[in-house]
Amino acid sequence: MTALRSLGSLGDYYRVKLKTDLAIEMQYRGAMLIWLIGAVLEPLVFLAVWSAAAAAQGGAIDGLTSHDFAAYFIASLVVNQLTFSWVMWEFEHYIREGELAADLLRPIHPIHQDICENWAHKLLTMTVVIPAVILLSLVFEPAWHFEAWSLLAFLPALLFAFALRFLFDWTLALIAFWTTRTASANQLAQTVFLFFSGRLAPLSLFPPVLVTISFILPFRWMLAFPIELILGQLTPAQALWGMAIQLGWIAAILLLMRFVWRVAIRRFSAVGG
Amino acid sequence: MSIEPVITLNNLRKVYTVPVREGGLRAAARSLIARETRDIVAVNGVSFTVAPGEIVGFLGPNGAGKTTTLKMLAGLLHPSDGSARVLGYEPWQRNHDFLRGITLVMGNRNQLAWDIPALDSFDLNRAVYRVPRAQYMRTRDELIEMLDLSTLVNQPVRNLSLGERMKCEIAASLLHSPSVLFLDEPTLGLDVTMQRRIRAFVRAYSQQYGATVLLTSHYMADVEALCKRVIVIHHGALLFDGDLTALVDRFSSSKTISLQLGEAVPHMDQAAWAAFGERIDDGEDSLIRLRVPKAQCAAITGRLLATLPISDLTVEETPIDQVIEEVFAQPQTDIATQEART
Numbered sequence: 001m002t003a004l005r006s007l008g009s010l011g012d013y014y015r016v017k018l019k020t021d022l023a024i025e026m027q028y029r030g031a032m033l034i035w036l037i038g039a040v041l042e043p044l045v046f047l048a049v050w051s052a053a054a055a056a057q058g059g060a061i062d063g064l065t066s067h068d069f070a071a072y073f074i075a076s077l078v079v080n081q082l083t084f085s086w087v088m089w090e091f092e093h094y095i096r097e098g099e100l101a102a103d104l105l106r107p108i109h110p111i112h113q114d115i116c117e118n119w120a121h122k123l124l125t126m127t128v129v130i131p132a133v134i135l136l137s138l139v140f141e142p143a144w145h146f147e148a149w150s151l152l153a154f155l156p157a158l159l160f161a162f163a164l165r166f167l168f169d170w171t172l173a174l175i176a177f178w179t180t181r182t183a184s185a186n187q188l189a190q191t192v193f194l195f196f197s198g199r200l201a202p203l204s205l206f207p208p209v210l211v212t213i214s215f216i217l218p219f220r221w222m223l224a225f226p227i228e229l230i231l232g233q234l235t236p237a238q239a240l241w242g243m244a245i246q247l248g249w250i251a252a253i254l255l256l257m258r259f260v261w262r263v264a265i266r267r268f269s270a271v272g273g
Numbered sequence: 274m275s276i277e278p279v280i281t282l283n284n285l286r287k288v289y290t291v292p293v294r295e296g297g298l299r300a301a302a303r304s305l306i307a308r309e310t311r312d313i314v315a316v317n318g319v320s321f322t323v324a325p326g327e328i329v330g331f332l333g334p335n336g337a338g339k340t341t342t343l344k345m346l347a348g349l350l351h352p353s354d355g356s357a358r359v360l361g362y363e364p365w366q367r368n369h370d371f372l373r374g375i376t377l378v379m380g381n382r383n384q385l386a387w388d389i390p391a392l393d394s395f396d397l398n399r400a401v402y403r404v405p406r407a408q409y410m411r412t413r414d415e416l417i418e419m420l421d422l423s424t425l426v427n428q429p430v431r432n433l434s435l436g437e438r439m440k441c442e443i444a445a446s447l448l449h450s451p452s453v454l455f456l457d458e459p460t461l462g463l464d465v466t467m468q469r470r471i472r473a474f475v476r477a478y479s480q481q482y483g484a485t486v487l488l489t490s491h492y493m494a495d496v497e498a499l500c501k502r503v504i505v506i507h508h509g510a511l512l513f514d515g516d517l518t519a520l521v522d523r524f525s526s527s528k529t530i531s532l533q534l535g536e537a538v539p540h541m542d543q544a545a546w547a548a549f550g551e552r553i554d555d556g557e558d559s560l561i562r563l564r565v566p567k568a569q570c571a572a573i574t575g576r577l578l579a580t581l582p583i584s585d586l587t588v589e590e591t592p593i594d595q596v597i598e599e600v601f602a603q604p605q606t607d608i609a610t611q612e613a614r615t
Binding site: 009012013015016017019020023024027098101102104105106107108266269270271 | 289290347348349350351365367369370372373375376377382384386388389393394396397399400401402403
C-alpha cells in the first residue's frame with residue numbers, strides 16, 4: 001500500500017516535472033533546432049558514404065543495398081534520438097555549482113529530474129524528427145522488411161535500450177566526483193559507443209571478432225538491437241533473448257550505479273558541499 | 274519535565290583535509306610522489322541544543338565554521354567526529370522524513386527555475402515534498418499573502434529583482450511547512466526595506482507554525498530584531514551561548530558618551546579630549562562622541578560635567594555590531610589548525 005502510494009507520488013512528480021521542463025525547453029527553440037540539425041546530419045553522412053560505397057561495389061555490400069542502408073540509418077536516427085542523453089557532460093558543472101547540494105536536500109533521488117529533462121527534450125524534438133524521417137524516406141526510399149510482431153517488440157526493446165543507455169551514462173557521469181577531467185572519459189566512452197553500438201555502420205559488416213565483442217559489450221543493446229528488430233532482421237527467439245540481455249545489463253548497471261552513487265555521496269559529504 | 278530539544282549537537286567536529294603545495298615545477302613533481310596535506314579544523318567540538326520554537330542567532334566572522342555547522346545539521350556534510358540530532362534524526366543519513374521536516378535557505382542560492390513563473394516551481398516542490406494538495410494550496414496562499422507575492426509569482430523568475438526573487442525563494446523553501454529552518458544569510462544583498470520585511474516574516478512564520486530557526490547573518494539588525502538568544506562561534510569553537518543582552522554585558526568593555534558644548538572651548542584639542550576618552554565622532558558637527566572604559570564611565574562623566582560648559586550629555590551602551598566586532602577580533606587559539614603529513 002505504501003509502495004503504491006509512493007509510486008503514485010513519483011508519478012505526480014513526473015507529471016509536474018515534465019510539464020515544467022517542456023515549458024522551459026520551449027524557451028530555447030533556437031538551440032534545439034541547431035542540436036537537431038546535428039542529430040539528423042550525422043546519420044545522413046553515414047548514409048551517404050555507405051550508399052556510395054554500395055553503388056561502387058555494384059549495388060550492394062554483403063547483400064545490403066543502398067535502400068537497406070537508408071532503412072538502417074533512418075531507424076538509427078530515431079533510436080539514437082530517443083535513447084541518447086547528455087548527463088555526463090553536465091555533471092561536473094552540476095556538482096561544482098552547488099546544484100547537487102541543493103538537490104541532496106530534497107526527498108527525491110536526483111536521477112528522476114534528469115530522466116524528466118531528457119524526456120521533455122525528446123517529446124519536443126520528436127515534432128521535428130518525425131517530419132525529418134518522412135522527408136528522408138521520400139528521398140532515400142528505404143527498404144523495410146518488418147512484420148507486425150517485430151514492430152510490437154520494438155517498443156519494449158527501445159524502452160530497455162533507453163534505460164540501459166541512460167543508466168550507463170549516469171553512472172559514467174559519476175566520475176565527476178573524483179576528477180575534474182571528465183571530458184576525456186566521456187570522449188572515450190563516446191568513441192567506443194560509436195563503434196560497437198552500430199551507430200557508425202551495421203554491425204553485420206564488422207569482422208567476426210568485433211561482432212563477437214559487440215555481443216559481450218553493452219553498447220549493441222543500446223542501439224543496434226532495436227534497429228535490427230525494426231528492420232525485421234531478427235527471429236522472435238533472438239528478440240526475446242535480446243530483451244533478456246538488455247534487462248540483465250540494466251540490473252547490473254543499476255546495482256553498480258547505486259554502489260558508486262553511495263560512495264560518491266559519502267565522499268562529497270566528507271569534503272564539503 | 275523539560276521539553277525535548279529539536280536540535281542537539283554534541284562535540285560536533287569537522288576537519289577538512291586540503292592539499293598543500295608550494296608554487297613551482299619542483300613542488301609539483303614532489304607532490305606526485307608524496308602528496309602533502311594539511312588538516313583544517315573548521316568546527317572544533319561544538320555542543321548546544323535548541324528548543325522547539327526558538328529563534329537563535331548563529332554568529333561568527335567569515336570562516337568561523339557557521340556554514341559548515343549548518344551544512345552538517347541540514348545533512349549535507351558528514352562530521353569528522355561527534356554527533357548531532359535534528360528532529361530525532363541523524364541529519365547526514367538524509368532520511369526523507371527528515372528532509373521533509375527541515376529547510377536550508379542560503380542567501381546566495383537559487384532553487385527556482387529561471388525561465389518559468391515561481392508558481393510553477395512551487396507546484397514542483399509540492400510534488401517533490403509530497404504535500405497533500407489542499408494543504409499545499411493553503412500554505413502557498415498564506416505565504417503569498419505574508420510575503421506580498423501575488424503580483425510576482427506569475428512572472429518568469431528572471432524578470433524579478435534580487436529582493437523579489439529572494440522572497441519567492443523563501444516561499445518555495447517553506448511550502449512543505451518545515452518545522453526547522455536553517456537560514457544562512459537570508460537578507461544578503463537586500464535593501465533595508467526588504468531586510469525588514471523578511472525579518473518580520475521570519476518572526477511571524479515562526480510564531481504561526483511554532484518553527485525553530487537557526488539564523489546566521491552579517492546584519493546585526495536581523496539578529497537584534499529576531500533573536501533573544503545568540504550562539505557565537507569563532508575559530509570553530511563555541512565562544513558564547515546565551516541572551517543577546519548578556520553578550521553585550523560580557524564582551525563590551527566600553528560605553529559611549531555623546532555630548533554637546535554650550536559654547537566653543539578653544540583649548541579642547543584632540544590631545545585634551547584624549548584625557549577623557551577616545552574620540553569616535555567624525556568631528557564635523559557639534560556632537561562629540563567619546564568611547565570610555567565601562568568601569569570609569571561614571572567618574573569621567575562627572576569630570577566632563579565639572580570642567581566643561583556642557584549643554585547636553587547622554588551615555589549609551591556600545592552598539593551591538595561594535596561589540597560583535599570586538600568579539601570577532603579575539604586572537605585565534607592555537608588548536609584551530611594542526612598540520613599533518615600523510
